[in-house]
Amino acid sequence: MYFYIYDSFLTLKKYARTLAEVETRLTDLGISGKIGRLSPFTSAKGLIRDEMRRGTQTVVAVGNDETVSKIVESIGGEMITLGMIPVGAPTCIAESLGIPYGEAACDVLSKRVTQRIDLGRVNGRFFLSSLRIPGGRVTIVGGDGKYRITTPADDCEIVVSNLRSGEMLGVDHETANVPGNPMDGLLDALIMPRMTSLLGRRRPLGSSSVITLKRLDISSDEPIDAIADGYHFVQEHLEIDVVPDCLKVITGRERVFAR
Amino acid sequence: MFQKQEAMTNREIGREPETIISASVKLEGDFVSQGNVLIEGEVVGSLKTEKDLRVGERARISADVTAASAIVAGEVRGNIDISDRLELEPTAKVFGDIRTADLVIASGAVVCGKITMGSEATSTAKAGKVGRKAAGKNEFSVDLDEDSSSVEASADRLIEGDSVDQEETNKKTVNAFFTK
Numbered sequence: 161m162y163f164y165i166y167d168s169f170l171t172l173k174k175y176a177r178t179l180a181e182v183e184t185r186l187t188d189l190g191i192s193g194k195i196g197r198l199s200p201f202t203s204a205k206g207l208i209r210d211e212m213r214r215g216t217q218t219v220v221a222v223g224n225d226e227t228v229s230k231i232v233e234s235i236g237g238e239m240i241t242l243g244m245i246p247v248g249a250p251t252c253i254a255e256s257l258g259i260p261y262g263e264a265a266c267d268v269l270s271k272r273v274t275q276r277i278d279l280g281r282v283n284g285r286f287f288l289s290s291l292r293i294p295g296g297r298v299t300i301v302g303g304d305g306k307y308r309i310t311t312p313a314d315d316c317e318i319v320v321s322n323l324r325s326g327e328m329l330g331v332d333h334e335t336a337n338v339p340g341n342p343m344d345g346l347l348d349a350l351i352m353p354r355m356t357s358l359l360g361r362r363r364p365l366g367s368s369s370v371i372t373l374k375r376l377d378i379s380s381d382e383p384i385d386a387i388a389d390g391y392h393f394v395q396e397h398l399e400i401d402v403v404p405d406c407l408k409v410i411t412g413r414e415r416v417f418a419r
Numbered sequence: 420m421f422q423k424q425e426a427m428t429n430r431e432i433g434r435e436p437e438t439i440i441s442a443s444v445k446l447e448g449d450f451v452s453q454g455n456v457l458i459e460g461e462v463v464g465s466l467k468t469e470k471d472l473r474v475g476e477r478a479r480i481s482a483d484v485t486a487a488s489a490i491v492a493g494e495v496r497g498n499i500d501i502s503d504r505l506e507l508e509p510t511a512k513v514f515g516d517i518r519t520a521d522l523v524i525a526s527g528a529v530v531c532g533k534i535t536m537g538s539e540a541t542s543t544a545k546a547g548k549v550g551r552k553a554a555g556k557n558e559f560s561v562d563l564d565e566d567s568s569s570v571e572a573s574a575d576r577l578i579e580g581d582s583v584d585q586e587e588t589n590k591k592t593v594n595a596f597f598t599k
């Protein structure tokens with residue numbers, strides 16, 4: 161049984177046609193199901209909890225990366241399969257999983273190719289793709305406290321990535337452009353210099369660092385501004401780790417890992 | 420069934436981890452990696468990898484280094500223990516002892532320390548025996564003194580028991596060039 165969760169922004173008129181096409185296709189494929197809608201007063205967690213009691217085993221996020229983030233945060237560690245129908249923007253997570261935009265995603269759902277993947281966790285909150293810290297001087301402690309990495313200055317961005325998506329393309333090092341494998345039980349911490357625009361071309365100010373680890377702590381003298389899969393929050397200290405085999409997800413043939 | 424097999428295969432194969440410490444980043448402490456490591460920044464403490472290490476031209480390492488093989492173009496202050504092959508590029512500066520199976524030193528590289536070479540050298544180090552006595556092996560030791568720019572090289576061969584044929588079999592050809 162499928163449970164579809166529509167994000168609140170899908171009530172906008174410009175998405176009406178796409179949603180109508182999606183619903184028609186789902187009915188044709190025989191995988192239509194109950195629909196829940198997010199709103200300022202309805203959380204994904206509450207909707208999913210109620211449906212789990214009724215025996216739902218597959219939850220489908222209809223929306224963008226932030227929609228997926230809200231649902232992943234709710235179902236991480238549960239015996240529930242996650243599917244996606246990307247509508248709106250950005251949809252980098254769905255792209256990385258090989259799921260096409262809109263109506264075409266319904267065919268991927270019906271084929272139901274699943275992979276069990278890792279999730280990242282920051283201060284108890286799950287993330288599927290990446291955690292971004294846009295700026296600020298921070299200290300990274302890795303290897304269970306055995307080593308410490310100091311970032312150069314405010315002009316660099318830190319990304320802790322589980323499944324690296326297209327948004328990171330353009331980083332100078334080839335390694336940084338290789339998609340992270342969400343099935344290896346590791347996270348990639350990327351320390352990337354800010355991009356500068358020179359003569360109309362965006363270039364990094366320096367080279368990037370990449371460190372592969374299972375667990376890391378990030379601290380700073382000031383509160384840390386962070387974004388986990390599009391969800392924005394501020395914390396004094398970040399404890400980040402990887403939870404292996406945490407989520408069963410429906411993927412397409414064009415996924416960027418485990419091909 | 421086939422999907423499950425595919426997932427298993429991918430997990431078994433895994434991905435080769437890659438670590439890059441770029442020029443503007445400083446790493447302090449005991450860093451251990453299971454994959455290839457590229458250092459272009461600063462490292463203080465100890466550095467150990469089970470695979471290959473590359474130390475960039477601008478890199479500064481104040482640490483004991485252990486790796487399977489290494490190419491050094493920057494500065495290393497500490498002992499280097501390489502189980503396979505060590506290459507020092509023209510810009511390399513090493514202030515510490517080197518223990519490796521195979522060594523290439525390019526013209527212009529600076530080494531200040533003791534070099535111990537030979538196929539058994541690294542295994543002896545692993546066993547925690549730093550002695551020079553070993554049966555049926557060749558040991559090559561070089562001391563470089565930076566102040567006097569003098570090079571002292573000595574090859575000690577301690578053969579016990581086995582025939583000369585065994586000695587020839589174990590002999591290692593070393594192509595090392597030292598230029599000050």
